[in-house]
Amino acid sequence: MSQLTEQTQRPPASGFGAGYLAGIRDVVVLELKQRLRSRGWYIMLAIWFILTGLVTWLTWASWNAQREAQRAYSNFLPPDTGPGSMIFEVVLAFVLLFALLVAPALSANAVNGDRAGGTLAILQVTLLRPGQILWGKFFAAWAAALAFLVASTPFLVIGVALGGMTPGHVIVALLMLAVEVGVVCAIGVGISALAGRPLFSIVVTYLAVAGLVFGSLIAFGLGTGLSQGTVMANQAQYRNYEPLRPVPDETAPQEPEYTCSGPLRAQPAVRTERVAWMLAMNPYVVVADAIPYTVRVNSGLGMSSPVGAIESISQGARYAMAGPEGTYPCANGEAKPQYLAQSTPLWPLGLGLQLLLAGLLMWLGWRSLRTPAHRLARGTRIA
């Protein structure tokens, strides 16, 4: 899947060597010069920096306050992992949220804004090819959006520095954030080439982003209701539940807490794997799933629950992806691994679908930029 979709982002009139790239670079230079000279961009960047800083500080402060409270009123102390994981997760979620909000504004008027200003036809009448214009606009929008990620890097690094995380987390997180922002920029640029008016294309791009973030959840939720099915399973025999007896330390994946016996019977189950791809398209799922975490040994309570939001999202999504065949107790007569051990990554599928969507919109946008133009959208004037 991922191999296939990585190619959908290639330009349809794909590169003819250095000349093609030089044209793209010239368009990027033209775009960035204009962006760097607009004050609004700097103001947005400053607001972004301050907000991210504020969120980081508040997260850290609230973690401290929580710990103080725990110290003061109970003798129970959680293992001291530092606030790193929490700050990192909150900042990451926040940065992704804001990146998803900023990227459409930076990209979704790229083409039709020029059309309205009468400058698009001036580019089209030169030797530039439609693909060069479109890619140039895309890379310029992406670069402008990446500046916001760069501005938030210090806070992600703080999250790591305060403990619990490795630099690898920051690098993977930034990489995935950059890719997600790129996807949104490509969607925005593609829509801006298709829609007549900048306002319309910006709204549509925001709706597309909302569709990816919330629509994917809603669609998944509704989809699961329609995915009733059965799974062949037999009886699970649980061992005696002894909550207070510590389980001896074992390495993961943990041995199942039950054994399977008896004849296989069709059991009702929700075939979540049929609709998990919708969940996979969620940018939060893609980012969370791509960030590595270690499969932890069980805590003393015999429960294995994920630590932190990233793991929860990732495991939840992988659980849905695995479906009853992989998660139902004693499906096909086999004991299933623990919750935390769903190791098949979901993000390549999600990212692939996102790239497919972005690639499709870019391709449609490219078609609308071809000259001499055969078809024009209703009401558009080419110049």
Add this chain to the structure above:
Amino acid sequence: MTENWDRIGIPAQPESPRQDGISATAVSRSFGQVHAVEHMDFHAPAGKVTALIGPNGAGKTTLLLMLASLLAPDSGTVTVDGLDPQNHRAEVRKRIGWMPDTLGVWESLTAREILTQIARFYRLPKAGIPQRVTEMLDRVRLSDLADQPARVLSRGQQQRLSLARALIHDPSVLLLDEPASGLDPGSRVELRVMLRQLAAEGKSIVVSSHVLSELDEIADAAVFVNRGRTVRHQTTDAAAASGRRYAISATDGAALAAKLTDLGLTFRVEDGRRPAVSLVLLNDDAARLLRDLVLAGVGVSSFAPASGALEETYMNLEGERR
């Protein structure tokens, strides 16, 4: 101006083997239900200025967009120096300079930066670009404002920048959509001189404009279009030869009218600010009539062409339409 007129007689020196200007044959283009251009024929030879004249909505801009290879005709063909834009995109683009009716400048960029960018988009040799840009800025008298952001330029200055942009790659065909709109009288004269020079260099120049008296001075020929069709193709000389309307006013209007009736001429009483009559005359007739009137003792206070030669044709066409 006269020296420029004289230069028209010199045949253009062709630079490339085929330089026969730009032409459209039976092109049609419709937008939904609207037939913007229907079966239009157009030819602008090299070394000449061809005017494209027609009322608003006649299809002038649509035709220019097709000539500029931005819009594909539904049927018919466009050729630029014998090349088809569909199949020889790059070659055609190199030959075409297009100045749209919308200004379209990147406001935060300076004039110099805009021209440099466009030169790069035309893939001019990199080493020569700064010099070429300076040259073009000089040519449109924007050197003093070269490093100001384009947003501070006045409309006329932006118009000149737009012209420089259309010329940066030294095209052999120049398409100008309403180039004189927004220009002050001085700049109009300059534009006129410049277009004559460019034509003398062997470029084929297409100008669409409403300012018909302007076109009398610039254009060698005019193509009149209306309702998406080519209505008439006429050279400026032919237009002049077919007579133009003269307005005559006299201290004694009755005496003037009597004398004209005597001479057997049909005339029209104009209800302008000053009482005057007007009638269509050829140039030779005009001289004779003025002499006759003066000799007859009519106190002629003004005797002048009421309209340009092309305007006359245009108004006649308008009349036919109604």
